[in-house]
Amino acid sequence: MKSLEGKVAVVTGATSGIGARIAELFVAEGARVVLAGRREREGEERAAALGSSASFVRCDVSVEADVEALVGHAVERHGRLDVMVNNAGGPGNMASVTDFDAEVFARTLSVHVTGVMLGIKHAGRQMVAQGSGSIVNVASLAGKIAGWSGLDYSTAKAAVLHLTRCAAIDLGEHGVRVNSVSPGFVPTGIFAKGAGVEASAADASADSAVAVFETLMKDSQPIFRTISTDDIAAAALWFASDASRLVTGQDVGVDGGVSAGRPASVSRADRERIRGLLS
Template sequence: MSQRFEGRTALVTGAASGIGRASARRFHAEGASVVIADVQEDAGAAVVDELGDRAVFVRTDVSDESSVAAAVDAAVATFGRLDVLYANAGVMGALGPISKLRAEDIESTIAINLRGAIYSMKHAVRVMQPRGSGVILATASPAGLVGGVGPHVYSATKAGIIGLCQSVAAEIRPYGLRANAIVPGSILSQMTADISTGQVKDLDAASVALKDSDLLDRNGLPEDIAAAAAFLASDDAQFVTGSTFNVDAGYTHAPGDSPFARGEWAEPMGMYEGGRHS
């Protein structure tokens, strides 16, 4: 594998599992030192044990600004720099009808999904801007772009992530920094296993459950998002900022099955006024 990140440091929040773990693995495989930032201590330590050298775990609660600041400071203290911040930590959070949502669930969902991303960007920019280089990424969702496909508060926070990345990208561009949002489609992970089967660790059952909604010939995988993150964080994407990068098999912008190109429409024809065909 190429070593696009040799000598660089990446901090990934929510890196103990799913998309975050796959992204940390990908950055590390391409030469980066990585900070595994998560509240899941055992799972985070396991990722570090797997990766070995150039990896550390820092227990990080993204809803707590001091915890986020400490993770960024740990990255710099341990590896001397921070080049990539991937604000990936997130939860489904508050579920239910809008008329019945509980205040505590609303607050915690916003705190983790949106406020956590704001804190992460704030402290990453704090150490990146003086160096004049750095990349910020954040995980959004199709639910931030399309109504009716996610819980209400989750959808609001993911729409907020997109707006946040665009706004921050405009501010930091003059300083040599970039920011982009990643929109994963239906990805086989513990979160989607919990949603689809009620069993957070039953990925096999989740894979079967997700097949009905797959737009391509396989499930989306955390590694698909990791590949996009690695591209956006690399010098190959140095002209890409303020973007919303969809990695969703076309779910957001090409969800249909093109019915007018198959079946009775498999051969070309024209349909015009008054039932005239040609």
């Protein structure tokens, strides 16, 4: 049996990248899926490509009425909601804290933190009424370690990790689970978007980030392979499915080990250098 057979899922930020792959995998695993995002053409095309199990709703996750309507669409169309993936998000901003624009900071938090809270709130209401459900938030390696992204983004993702725990203990007694996935560097359009490239051009050039990451992560990522949207979708699937039915308030880092520590060869080389200097 497919792992999401009979389940209904909403995936925010499904017009590209990680969210698009999660939606695809969930449909392949038997779910009926509502894809959400702000870009209507991309969303309608992706939903159409997934067949009659998929539909698209235009939604800005920082706008409560949009999120309420998104969940309402899923329940009206399919009669229930089993899985909510709060994945939508944009890039951070690289200014120093001493120059950081407060409005820019607030905007990042409104998408990444308020957006996730609204997704939990509205999906949670339906799931509490049903007595079951699984909410999966997409956090980030950057929420655990500073210095891997803009400080607004990093701060927001740290908040998503704690919001996940807060919501998990809030909703656990109602049979609703809340967990998060924290990707390391995954080549998607988000990086080019952060550099000011128009969104669809950025999505189309996602693979060009691979070479940059290979250089960047060589001394930091113990399992030195490019992390793909498949890797993140597989973790989201496990949290979404009943295979994880007793798991709540947890995060899984899909980061090749970066959050655990440095590759052994890198620290060995450093120790050799220190020994050479002292002997």
